[in-house]
Amino acid sequence: MNKGLMIGVAVSLAVISTTAHSGESAGRRYQPPRLADGAVDLQGVWTNATATPMERAPELGTRRAFTDAEAAAISKAAIAAVEADARPSDPDKKIEATSSLPPVGNYNLFWTDRGMHVAVIDGEPRTSMIVEPLNGRVPALTEAAQRRIEATRVGRSNDGPEGRALGERCLLSFGYASGPPMLPVMYNSYYQIVQSPGYVMILVEMVHDARIIRIDDKHVPGSVRKWMGDSIGRWEGDTLVVETRNFRPDQSFRGSSENAVITERFTRVSKDKIVYRFTIDDPATFTETIKGELPFQSADANIYEYACHEGNYALPGILSGAREEEKAAAAASN
Structure with missing residues (x-):
């Protein structure tokens, strides 16, 4: 990923984050492109x-939206943080004796892909996804x-x-990146959508997960449990609606x-x-039932392989350390 380009794009997004995107203006309904079968592209x-x-x-209580000024300030601070992370690491940096970080610091910009703009839905700079x-x-x-x-x-x-x-x-993305629901984490927040008659595939950058959504099909029997669940889609007008069930017991959202x-x-x-x-x-x-909203912004980028196991010494190290303990x-x- 071209990080310099990413910063430039992010700055542009921050500038427009408090305004409606093209096609979202009041009184004008966006006409999305369509595939040969009539489905929205x-x-x-x-x-x-x-x-x-x-x-x-x-402390925000039930405030669903920031003011434009608040949203701009958040974007400005986020961009400043990224610019600070982009500075070269100093191997001679002195740290406090109580710090747990190595002298060169932790993750810098090479590893992170954090968002730098407030999510805007229906013209509102949102205070939360939920x-x-x-x-x-x-x-x-x-x-x-x-x-x-507690039993687990x-x-x-x-x-x-x-x-x-x-x-x-x-086995799966860190956090809830692969979904559902598909939520961002600190990096690898790209998704590639590919459609063919009867199917929608979503390739998740994180850990290279691939969700296969079958259109107008039936769920598999409840005895069949899948990673990321069993997803069935249908079109309601211009909106793709996807219902997922039959999750594996070891995959959950906040203990679901x-x-x-x-x-x-x-x-x-x-x-x-895409909203x-x-x-x-x-x-x-x-x-209570949980509902959330967030935007997916188009990205002029490719998704590269996420080779999770390559150089992954942490897992054997953790287990070896436990055996030594x-x-x-x-x-x-004795």
Whole structure:
């Protein structure tokens, strides 16, 4: 990725972040391009990187939107942070003795791809991706979900590789990038959409996941559990609606159950923007339904292979360290 280009693009996006994109102006409805079968053309490379957090800051209460001035200030600060990260690392930098970071620092711009503009939906610079509950935060867990999640924490996560996170094992994207819902993390926030009759494929940059959405099909039996669930799509006017269920029990959103139903809506509102909306229905886990919205911006870029396992020494290192700790504990007890 050309990082200099990325900064330039991000600055441009920040400038226009508080204005409506082409096709979103009041009184004018955007006419999206269509494929030969009449379906709206969603194809291309898109990014959902944004300075808007998934959850709203508690002090903002039910405020769904920033003012234009607030949004501009957030973008300015985000751009300044990226410019600081882009400076060459100083190998001779002195740090405080209490710091846990190495002298050269942690991730710099080479590794990160954070959003530098506030997400704008319907002309509003949003304070959070979550719009329901109205406080913009993930709702409380049910008592049953609390017990279920606590039970999964019993035992050591370092007993074997299956106890580690899916991203560490290169099975799925880190965070919730692969989805559903598809949410940005600190880097690798590109998605490539490819359509063919009866199918939509979404290639996720992070860990190189590929979602296959079958159009106007039926869900597989509930006994069949898939990574990223079983996704069935349908067109409602110009909006692609995707319902996903049959998740594996070891994949979840904030502790959601394998019986969660997640519905996504993809609406192309301009040449360079798709509005992405999601709903999470999981009464076994959350006390309220979760709804969210964020934009996917077009990106003039390619998605390159994410070779997750190459040079991945962390996982064997973690497990080897745990075995050494066990040996030391056993020796101390004798």
